[in-house]
Amino acid sequence: MLIVEDLHKTYSTPQGPLPVLRGANLTLGDGETLAMMGDSGSGKSTLLHLVAGLDAADAGTIRLGETDIAALDDAARALLRRNRIGVVFQQFNLIASLTVQANLAFQAKLAGRYDESWQSELTERLGLSDVGARYPEQLSGGQQQRVAIGRALAARPELLLTDEPTGNLDVETGEAVMQLTLDLVARTGCTLLMVTHSASIAGMLARQVRLDRGRLV
Amino acid sequence: MIHILKTLLSHWRRHPMQLVALLVGLTIATALWSGVQALNAQARDSYNKAAQLLGGDRVESLTLVNGALFSDKAFAELRRAGWIVSPVLEGQVRVNGKSLRVIGIDPLSLPRAAALATPATGTEISEDGKGFQSFLTRPWQSLIALSTMEQFGLGTDAPAITETGITLPALTAAENVTPGILVMDVGAAQSVLEAVGKLSRLLIDPDAKTSTTPLEDATSIPLQRTSESEVSGDLNRLTDSFHLNLTAFGMLAFLVGLFIVYSAITLAFEQRLPMLRTLRACGVSALTLTIALLLELLTLALIGGITGVALGYLIAVALMPDVATSLGGLYGAQVSGSLALSPSWWSAGLGMSMIGALAASSYSLAKAYWMPPLATAQRFAWREAQERRLNWQSGIALALLGLAIILYLFGNGLVVGFAILAALLVAGALALPPLLSLILRVGESHAGGPVSQWFWADSRMQLSGLSVALMAMLLALAANIGVGTMVDGFRKTFNDWLDQRLVAEIYLDSLDETRFDAVMSWLDLREDVTVLLPKNRVDVRIEGWPVRVLGFVDHESYRDYWPMKAANPDLWDAVLSDEAILVSEQLAQRLTLRLDDTISIGEWQPRIVGIYPDYGNPKGQISANIDTVAHYFPDAGPGGIGVRTDDDNIESLMEALRTQFNFTGSEMIDQASLKAFSKGIFEKTFAVTAALNVLTMLVAGIAMFMSLLTLSEMRLPQLAPLWAGGLTRRKLAMLELGKTIALALFTAMLAVPLGLLVAWCLIAVVNVQAFGWRLPFHVFPYQWIWLVALAILTAFVASLMPTLRLRTIAPMRLLRVFANER
Numbered sequence A: 001m002l003i004v005e006d007l008h009k010t011y012s013t014p015q016g017p018l019p020v021l022r023g024a025n026l027t028l029g030d031g032e033t034l035a036m037m038g039d040s041g042s043g044k045s046t047l048l049h050l051v052a053g054l055d056a057a058d059a060g061t062i063r064l065g066e067t068d069i070a071a072l073d074d075a076a077r078a079l080l081r082r083n084r085i086g087v088v089f090q091q092f093n094l095i096a097s098l099t100v101q102a103n104l105a106f107q108a109k110l111a112g113r114y115d116e117s118w119q120s121e122l123t124e125r126l127g128l129s130d131v132g133a134r135y136p137e138q139l140s141g142g143q144q145q146r147v148a149i150g151r152a153l154a155a156r157p158e159l160l161l162t163d164e165p166t167g168n169l170d171v172e173t174g175e176a177v178m179q180l181t182l183d184l185v186a187r188t189g190c191t192l193l194m195v196t197h198s199a200s201i202a203g204m205l206a207r208q209v210r211l212d213r214g215r216l217v
Numbered sequence B: 001m002i003h004i005l006k007t008l009l010s011h012w013r014r015h016p017m018q019l020v021a022l023l024v025g026l027t028i029a030t031a032l033w034s035g036v037q038a039l040n041a042q043a044r045d046s047y048n049k050a051a052q053l054l055g056g057d058r059v060e061s062l063t064l065v066n067g068a069l070f071s072d073k074a075f076a077e078l079r080r081a082g083w084i085v086s087p088v089l090e091g092q093v094r095v096n097g098k099s100l101r102v103i104g105i106d107p108l109s110l111p112r113a114a115a116l117a118t119p120a121t122g123t124e125i126s127e128d129g130k131g132f133q134s135f136l137t138r139p140w141q142s143l144i145a146l147s148t149m150e151q152f153g154l155g156t157d158a159p160a161i162t163e164t165g166i167t168l169p170a171l172t173a174a175e176n177v178t179p180g181i182l183v184m185d186v187g188a189a190q191s192v193l194e195a196v197g198k199l200s201r202l203l204i205d206p207d208a209k210t211s212t213t214p215l216e217d218a219t220s221i222p223l224q225r226t227s228e229s230e231v232s233g234d235l236n237r238l239t240d241s242f243h244l245n246l247t248a249f250g251m252l253a254f255l256v257g258l259f260i261v262y263s264a265i266t267l268a269f270e271q272r273l274p275m276l277r278t279l280r281a282c283g284v285s286a287l288t289l290t291i292a293l294l295l296e297l298l299t300l301a302l303i304g305g306i307t308g309v310a311l312g313y314l315i316a317v318a319l320m321p322d323v324a325t326s327l328g329g330l331y332g333a334q335v336s337g338s339l340a341l342s343p344s345w346w347s348a349g350l351g352m353s354m355i356g357a358l359a360a361s362s363y364s365l366a367k368a369y370w371m372p373p374l375a376t377a378q379r380f381a382w383r384e385a386q387e388r389r390l391n392w393q394s395g396i397a398l399a400l401l402g403l404a405i406i407l408y409l410f411g412n413g414l415v416v417g418f419a420i421l422a423a424l425l426v427a428g429a430l431a432l433p434p435l436l437s438l439i440l441r442v443g444e445s446h447a448g449g450p451v452s453q454w455f456w457a458d459s460r461m462q463l464s465g466l467s468v469a470l471m472a473m474l475l476a477l478a479a480n481i482g483v484g485t486m487v488d489g490f491r492k493t494f495n496d497w498l499d500q501r502l503v504a505e506i507y508l509d510s511l512d513e514t515r516f517d518a519v520m521s522w523l524d525l526r527e528d529v530t531v532l533l534p535k536n537r538v539d540v541r542i543e544g545w546p547v548r549v550l551g552f553v554d555h556e557s558y559r560d561y562w563p564m565k566a567a568n569p570d571l572w573d574a575v576l577s578d579e580a581i582l583v584s585e586q587l588a589q590r591l592t593l594r595l596d597d598t599i600s601i602g603e604w605q606p607r608i609v610g611i612y613p614d615y616g617n618p619k620g621q622i623s624a625n626i627d628t629v630a631h632y633f634p635d636a637g638p639g640g641i642g643v644r645t646d647d648d649n650i651e652s653l654m655e656a657l658r659t660q661f662n663f664t665g666s667e668m669i670d671q672a673s674l675k676a677f678s679k680g681i682f683e684k685t686f687a688v689t690a691a692l693n694v695l696t697m698l699v700a701g702i703a704m705f706m707s708l709l710t711l712s713e714m715r716l717p718q719l720a721p722l723w724a725g726g727l728t729r730r731k732l733a734m735l736e737l738g739k740t741i742a743l744a745l746f747t748a749m750l751a752v753p754l755g756l757l758v759a760w761c762l763i764a765v766v767n768v769q770a771f772g773w774r775l776p777f778h779v780f781p782y783q784w785i786w787l788v789a790l791a792i793l794t795a796f797v798a799s800l801m802p803t804l805r806l807r808t809i810a811p812m813r814l815l816r817v818f819a820n821e822r
């Protein structure tokens, strides 16, 4: 269960303070999938970063189960990301010095939940069996995103957060990757919060919300 | 063109640290190189001036074969026979604890080719109003360089008194007199040197008609023609190795500095690739672009060169006194302690800076010229590309190692020695990345957790970026270990050897014939003297090399204590006869003499029965029985007396000698002071080496710092995914710090064997060629521990700033990595 209440975030810019989130509220049940849409610059990424514990909110609460993420310190948030949350971004998700295989296993090993059979099933389903020994720079964009998703899901997180994971891909590839992701998410039973600006992709998820003027509608 | 240059230069505004790295590298490289050149030039200049004083190569002299003094009636005889010669008397006096070379001349007959005969001298002599008169007649005058006057604490107002109590003629500052030299009328010199009626040589005027009377008929004294170049050549030959050592160090530092330049240039080039491609796409030709890059580079090289030469001057000024002291102590070469540099030195420094910059950037420039305007896809993954490069490096390293071995087996000479050294060092530097990669690969295969697996893999990936700095560190460390091992080994050997060699408790030296006899007979009657060890000596030349022949008495003090490098079993008995001699190691090396070889010194043809170490003596030495020496060299002079006595009596005996004979500091010295004195000279030499060592270490540290700083900018995309995956910035900073330290540690560990190889090369090849002696090989593990610690400390300090920055970096900077609007 993810509950976001009255979340505020203001950036200070050379032009003065820039309020991005102004009392955002959100509830997401276990295993639910939610697409968050909104104009460019409306604060979708900001919200996602706060939920992931990658940045600190100014006010409000973010509860994942019993934990109030907004109240945690830096080390505790890192631990949370490591053990309970998976994140996938638009680009630069992968560790360049490690092979595809090592990238896929990284998060699960870090969380201490490495599972050989789940790992090989993931690799198989993501169509990455042939490229396990390659390095990220040798993969296509779609392949790279599949590795990123596989890495997040290999650790069986409670919550998967994705920020326009298909933004850099062509429509066809994007939808294929998306379908695969949804299948696997359903298979692990994790909760999914996805940022996207594509209506067709958003439509593949159970619920949709819009971020507008700092609030979710 | 201006427009293109402006576009190119805009890069530096965005990456000021790169610009700093480039300029610092150029400055350091130029500074150390030109600093060393300045030291060498200054010393050589002093030698040449000394040689020119009496006319240099053009003027021949008449001397006795053994260099002994002869009666001045030869002068009169030769003049009468029509020989245009000029009398000279040379000798040493000691003033205020240091020795000055006295040259007595006759300005009226001095050949015009002699520097001393130039008008400058004339004006200086006549400044006093009485012209030549006051120089030529009692109470005379002595000409001296102003710097020497200051160095010896002398002034024109108070009379200078030698340690033997003789008042020197009034001092007059003269510009064209070489430092450390006192020029006076030959009559004055005869009185000052207590050699009335004696001369050391007669100069033959090269501009005058030669007499038809053969030399043998003109004078009854057995004089021989020698050329001045032989004498000044000695100093050049003897000091050559010293200067070569300095030059080698300068070159090494230059190389290390270029490593910084290379890494800065390459990085800047890689980062500007998109810009260069855009320029090409906009219609700038490859040639124009390359020329623009070249112009930019040369401008930077000029700036770095100017600051470098200025810094080099400061380094030379700081080191000059030590260099002057050790040259004086080791070779008796008088070198001015103050620096005067020619314009050619300045331009050479700038030239080196340009050449260095060009060499360091040739790869990037060539790449810019042949670069296709469109970016092509990566052909290889980073690992494959790295592997290929590592294979190349290993190959070249092995080839260089092979070259070093071939040179060692078949080469000969000092230059070959240094070539071996250079090949070893470069091979070591090139072999470093492959070896480190191997270590890291082993680490990776043993890694347990995902973080440690990443740690090893990422270290390997970073190796390419850091390897230049690590190579610089390896070179600096290896040179330090090599030179340190040699120096400490020398110190230890030298000290042990001194302990063995100096058997007498009191040494008396610089005695003339009469005093020698008087002292000997006085000491003979003393109850507290247990043994008297007198020597006689004569200086000769063998195959052009200056050699001192020492005659010693047979005594168990020698039989028991004199360490030999190689000897026949019956050497001591053999030396009692006039058929056998002992030779010093450096003489044996120089003339390739072995045991049982026979050499000829005039009519004397003795056999070698022993070879002994004679560390620190640039000249060759022969030791033989005292009576043999007296027999073959009737004019052999007294060579000092070693006095053995009980430790309790040393003080009282010295006191008695002082009262009885007015002995001064230089004439009498006890064993402990003599040891301290000898060691002191070497410490000065080592001080120069140590200073250069510290400087190269510093350069390596700066190289490390610069690389880390520039690389840290490019690290964020590597680190951001880990941070997002649940590693704190703190942890990442620790990992980064740990990585640098681990790489430095491995580098330092590899530097130890390379350093020992360098030490071996210095001891077994370079030293033998340069000085003629081979030291036993001692290792000093405490040095290694110290240097490894120093390397780690350097890495720690160098990575401190990037680490601290990473620890507190704003999350948004990491998040920006993932956003598309970067």
Ligand SMILES: Nc1ncnc2c1ncn2[C@@H]1O[C@H](COP(=O)(O)OP(=O)(O)O)[C@@H](O)[C@H]1O
Binding pocket: A011, A012, A013, A018, A020, A038, A039, A040, A041, A042, A043, A044, A045, A046, A047, B812
């Ligand atoms: N670190 C930051 N500092 C200042 N302004 C920021 C920062 N990050 C984002 N912004 C601004 O906040 C607004 C919301 O950004 P973001 O959450 O990335 O929007 P979205 O993902 O919806 O496109 C934008 O106007 C952006 O320019």
Ligand SMILES: [Mg+2]
Binding pocket: A044, A045, A046, A163
């Ligand atoms: Mg966004």
